[in-house]
Each structure stands twice: as structure tokens, then as C-alpha cells.
Amino acid sequence: MKAGIIGSGSWATALAKILTDNGNQISWWIRNEDTIRYMQLRHHNRHYLTSVYFDTNLVKLSSHLEEVVAASDVLVLAVPSAFLEDVMLQLSPEALQGKKVVNAVKGLVPGSNLLINDYLSDIFDLPLEQYYAITGPCHAEEVANEKLSYLTFSGLQEAAAQSIADMFTNSYLQTIVNRDVIGVQLAAVLKNIYALGAGIAHGLEYGDNFLSVYITNCFREMQQFLDVYGKDHTEAGTHNYNASAYLGDLLVTCYSLHSRNRTFGNMIGKGYSVKAAQLELNMIAEGYYASKSLFEKNMEVGAYMPVAQAVYTILWQHLNPREAFLALEKGFI
Ligand SMILES: NC(=O)c1ccc[n+]([C@@H]2O[C@H](COP(=O)([O-])OP(=O)(O)OC[C@H]3O[C@@H](n4cnc5c(N)ncnc54)[C@H](O)[C@@H]3O)[C@@H](O)[C@H]2O)c1
Ligand SMILES: O=P(O)(O)OC[C@H](O)CO
Structure with missing residues (x-):
């Protein structure tokens, strides 16, 4: 070929x-x-x-x-x-x-x-x-x-x-x-949003203990979205959430210093504007665009997505990152 x-x-x-x-x-x-x-x-x-x-x-x-x-x-x-x-x-x-x-x-x-x-x-x-x-x-x-x-x-x-x-x-x-051609793509879209949020948390000086709880809750949120989405899109199929395309990609993008999304989020947490972070990164952080697309898509899907929504609101509606994370903290398990 x-x-x-x-x-x-x-x-x-x-x-x-x-x-x-x-x-x-x-x-x-x-x-x-x-x-x-x-x-x-x-x-x-x-x-x-x-x-x-x-x-x-x-x-x-x-x-x-x-x-x-x-x-x-x-x-x-x-x-x-x-x-x-x-x-x-x-x-x-x-x-x-x-x-x-x-x-x-x-x-x-x-x-x-x-x-x-x-x-x-x-x-x-x-x-x-x-x-x-x-x-x-x-x-x-x-x-x-x-x-x-x-x-x-x-x-x-x-x-x-x-x-x-x-x-x-x-x-x-x-x-x-x-x-699982539909599920893996949606998981990839979501993990970029969550990694951007992980970067924001890092920029706000949350530590490793919080980050692990944050990722756990993102992983649950990802599954909830896919489960609800799958009810109306039967081609979405069943998903092996523990496979590397799901959990693995979420982990590497949230933790790795190579991650464009995490780096971008880190700057937002430190107080950069979106424009300034884009100029500084000089590469594409997909999670920025994905947060808006997913927010709009989820209006039809209707899954409970507090983390993805917080990232969207910080990036696109100028919600203060500190306030957004204070609100998220209370709901994590
Ligand atoms: N970088 C990674 O490690 C990695 C890994 C897996 C998947 N991906 C995915 O691959 C895709 C590409 O990301 P990347 O990391 O290679 O991006 P990148 O930031 O490295 O590169 C950006 C690319 O966009 C091009 N570009 C800029 N303006 C353009 C325009 N107006 N029209 C057309 N092209 C334009 C640039 O020439 C460059 O080729 C993304 O969806 C990303 O999520 C990236
Ligand atoms: O650098 P990121 O955050 O865009 O992530 C790149 C890849 O998707 C990691 O698997």
C-alpha cells in the first residue's frame, strides 16, 4: 500500500x-x-x-x-x-x-x-x-x-x-x-480538554495529590460522556476504558512535560491570556478548540461534565481559573 x-x-x-x-x-x-x-x-x-x-x-x-x-x-x-x-x-x-x-x-x-x-x-x-x-x-x-x-x-x-x-x-x-473507531476519537478529544485543565491546576500551584484526584474524576467524566453518547449512537460500540487509548492517553497528556495542552493550560493558570499563551506556545493545543466544540456537542448529549465545562468557561467565557477550580474541588470524589 x-x-x-x-x-x-x-x-x-x-x-x-x-x-x-x-x-x-x-x-x-x-x-x-x-x-x-x-x-x-x-x-x-x-x-x-x-x-x-x-x-x-x-x-x-x-x-x-x-x-x-x-x-x-x-x-x-x-x-x-x-x-x-x-x-x-x-x-x-x-x-x-x-x-x-x-x-x-x-x-x-x-x-x-x-x-x-x-x-x-x-x-x-x-x-x-x-x-x-x-x-x-x-x-x-x-x-x-x-x-x-x-x-x-x-x-x-x-x-x-x-x-x-x-x-x-x-x-x-x-x-x-x-x-472502536468512534470511542477512541472521542476519548482523544476529551483527554486534550482534561490535560489543558491539568495544566491550569499546575499553574494555580495545586500539587501531585490533587492532580491524581483530578485525573480520576476526569476519567470518570470521560466514561459518563461516552456512555450517554453511545445510547444515541449505537455505532459508538463498547469501549475498553482501561486500554492505553483511553486511560493511557489521558495520563500522558496530563502528566507529560511534552504535552502542548498541559503547557498551554499551565500558562492560563499562571494568568496568561489565551492570546498570550497561544503566541508563547507556537504550537497547537487542540484542547482549546475541543473545549468549545465539546461544550456545544454536549448540549445535545446532556452528560454531566463539570470539568470539561469549567475548562470551556475559563478559556471562552473568561471565568477566573482560581474560582473555577475552587468550585470543582468540592465535587471531586
Ligand atoms: N504532537 C504530538 O505529539 C501529537 C500526537 C498525537 C496526535 N497529535 C495530533 O496531531 C494533530 C497535529 O498536531 P501537531 O502536534 O502536529 O501540531 P503542531 O503544532 O506541531 O503543528 C501545527 C501544524 O499546523 C500547520 N498550520 C498552521 N497554520 C495552518 C493553516 N492555516 N493551514 C494549514 N496548516 C496550518 C503548521 O504548518 C504545522 O504543520 C493534532 O490533532 C494533534 O492532536 C499530535
Ligand atoms: O501534546 P498534546 O497535549 O497535544 O498531546 C499529544 C498527544 O495526543 C499525546 O498522546
């Missing part, structure tokens, strides 16, 4: 490393011509994971999206959710016909608040059977350093999910395959 990657941030670069380390030839869509020229000359991405060098014989770079999509059987999406719609709308509605689309984005489409599979189904008529999700606790920076990591590949077509996972499996990357 010929693989294509859409995006040039940290995660796209990490996934390109894994695929090319395994000897796969890839087509890679990079938006910026200067970044392409730099990579052709210097063999690494000048902005993200700069220590990762590529065998340029294995990498075909292009800023023409249609070209990359046409050349790929398996298309990996790794653009932050806030830009995904702008990127995908460059394609014709037939462009994804017959393709396997592998979503590595941990987010909802801002505005419509759709899961990526629902968005691709609406715009490109992509059946869920051709759609796969990559989730799990995995920071691009650790992939760059070849530290042992685990990724989960989910899809209704388990055999195809397995063959995609096999393209990524190697000595530093273990893969897990399941059919």
Missing part, C-alpha cells in the same frame, strides 16, 4: 519518520514551498522535530494536495483540527474514492463539531468502512528519540486496520488494533 501524509507539524513529521524507518515510500503534503525546499536540501523539517533526518529517496514532497492524494492508497491526516477543513476543501468531492483514510488528528471539526469521520462522510461520501483512527499515548518528541511507544489503530475493517498498523510497527513502535 502506498502511503501519503497530510501535514507538516510535529505529529506528521513523527509519523513520516516511523513509516520511512520501516522502509515505506511516502508522498508527503507540506503546505509551505520553503519548508519543502529546506527539507530537500537539509533532509529534515526546519520547524518540527528538527533532529529527525529523512532518507529523501523514500519521501516525495509536494505542496499539491490532489497530487499527494492521487498517489496514495492510504492517506494519513495529521493537520490540527482548526485547519483541517481549509485543507480538505482544496480537494474535489471524489478525491477520496477508494482510499483508506487514517485520521491522526485528535479533535473535532470546529464550527460543525463533527467527528472527522462524519465530516469526511458529509463532504467526500467516505464510508466508515474506509476510515481508520490512530490514537494512544504518544508524543512526537519521544518518537523522534525512538523511545518505546504504543499506538492504537481502530477501524471497522479489522484486517485492513491490522495491515495499516503493520506499516508502522517496529522496534520502538508497538501497535494495537481494535474496532
Whole structure:
């Protein structure tokens, strides 16, 4: 299977490393011509994971999206959710016909608040059977350093999910395959919101004891949301909450210093404005967009989500973080 990657941030670069380390030839869509020229000359991405060098014989770079999509059987999406719609709308509605689309984005489409599979189904008529999700606790920076990591590949077509996972499996990357393609995506969206909240707590100088209680309550809230959501969306299926795509990703994003969401939240807890934190981070914290999308989505779902709601209200309605956390403290078990 010929693989294509859409995006040039940290995660796209990490996934390109894994695929090319395994000897796969890839087509890679990079938006910026200067970044392409730099990579052709210097063999690494000048902005993200700069220590990762590529065998340029294995990498075909292009800023023409249609070209990359046409050349790929398996298309990996790794653009932050806030830009995904702008990127995908460059394609014709037939462009994804017959393709396997592998979503590595941990987010909802801002505005419509759709899961990526629902968005691709609406715009490109992509059946869920051709759609796969990559989730799990995995920071691009650790992939760059070849530290042992685990990724989960989910899809209704388990055999195809397995063959995609096999393209990524190697000595530093273990893969897990399941059919829970909706649940793992929602868990990934939620954990970004909770990690941002963990960062806020850290910025407010709560300690490790509180953080462990906070994460416990977030994990329960995540399950409550998925349980309520699943009642109206039977395709959501059953979820193994103790698997690494659920609990593991929540833990790594709340605890790791690599986490963009935690770092962003930490600045908010310390008193930065959203704008100032965005400028300082210079990377995308998905939890910021997710908090709004999830808040709106939950108006229909109706799950009890005090933590996600507090994060949304702090970021989007200027609620004082200290006051929000004082209110949360009382409800934790
Ligand atoms: N970084 C990780 O460790 C990691 C791990 C798993 C999943 N993810 C997910 O991967 C996705 C991508 O995140 P990332 O960490 O690679 O982001 P990043 O912050 O490293 O990169 C941001 C990317 O967005 C691009 N960009 C900026 N403005 C744009 C625009 N207007 N249009 C199109 N692209 C634009 C930049 O060129 C860059 O490629 C997110 O959904 C994230 O949750 C990231
Ligand atoms: O750096 P974060 O917080 O965006 O998280 C990245 C990955 O989703 C961790 O699995």
C-alpha cells in the first residue's frame, strides 16, 4: 500500500519518520514551498522535530494536495483540527474514492463539531468502512528519540486496520488494533480538554495529590460522556476504558512535560491570556478548540461534565481559573 501524509507539524513529521524507518515510500503534503525546499536540501523539517533526518529517496514532497492524494492508497491526516477543513476543501468531492483514510488528528471539526469521520462522510461520501483512527499515548518528541511507544489503530475493517498498523510497527513502535473507531476519537478529544485543565491546576500551584484526584474524576467524566453518547449512537460500540487509548492517553497528556495542552493550560493558570499563551506556545493545543466544540456537542448529549465545562468557561467565557477550580474541588470524589 502506498502511503501519503497530510501535514507538516510535529505529529506528521513523527509519523513520516516511523513509516520511512520501516522502509515505506511516502508522498508527503507540506503546505509551505520553503519548508519543502529546506527539507530537500537539509533532509529534515526546519520547524518540527528538527533532529529527525529523512532518507529523501523514500519521501516525495509536494505542496499539491490532489497530487499527494492521487498517489496514495492510504492517506494519513495529521493537520490540527482548526485547519483541517481549509485543507480538505482544496480537494474535489471524489478525491477520496477508494482510499483508506487514517485520521491522526485528535479533535473535532470546529464550527460543525463533527467527528472527522462524519465530516469526511458529509463532504467526500467516505464510508466508515474506509476510515481508520490512530490514537494512544504518544508524543512526537519521544518518537523522534525512538523511545518505546504504543499506538492504537481502530477501524471497522479489522484486517485492513491490522495491515495499516503493520506499516508502522517496529522496534520502538508497538501497535494495537481494535474496532472502536468512534470511542477512541472521542476519548482523544476529551483527554486534550482534561490535560489543558491539568495544566491550569499546575499553574494555580495545586500539587501531585490533587492532580491524581483530578485525573480520576476526569476519567470518570470521560466514561459518563461516552456512555450517554453511545445510547444515541449505537455505532459508538463498547469501549475498553482501561486500554492505553483511553486511560493511557489521558495520563500522558496530563502528566507529560511534552504535552502542548498541559503547557498551554499551565500558562492560563499562571494568568496568561489565551492570546498570550497561544503566541508563547507556537504550537497547537487542540484542547482549546475541543473545549468549545465539546461544550456545544454536549448540549445535545446532556452528560454531566463539570470539568470539561469549567475548562470551556475559563478559556471562552473568561471565568477566573482560581474560582473555577475552587468550585470543582468540592465535587471531586
Ligand atoms: N504532537 C504530538 O505529539 C501529537 C500526537 C498525537 C496526535 N497529535 C495530533 O496531531 C494533530 C497535529 O498536531 P501537531 O502536534 O502536529 O501540531 P503542531 O503544532 O506541531 O503543528 C501545527 C501544524 O499546523 C500547520 N498550520 C498552521 N497554520 C495552518 C493553516 N492555516 N493551514 C494549514 N496548516 C496550518 C503548521 O504548518 C504545522 O504543520 C493534532 O490533532 C494533534 O492532536 C499530535
Ligand atoms: O501534546 P498534546 O497535549 O497535544 O498531546 C499529544 C498527544 O495526543 C499525546 O498522546
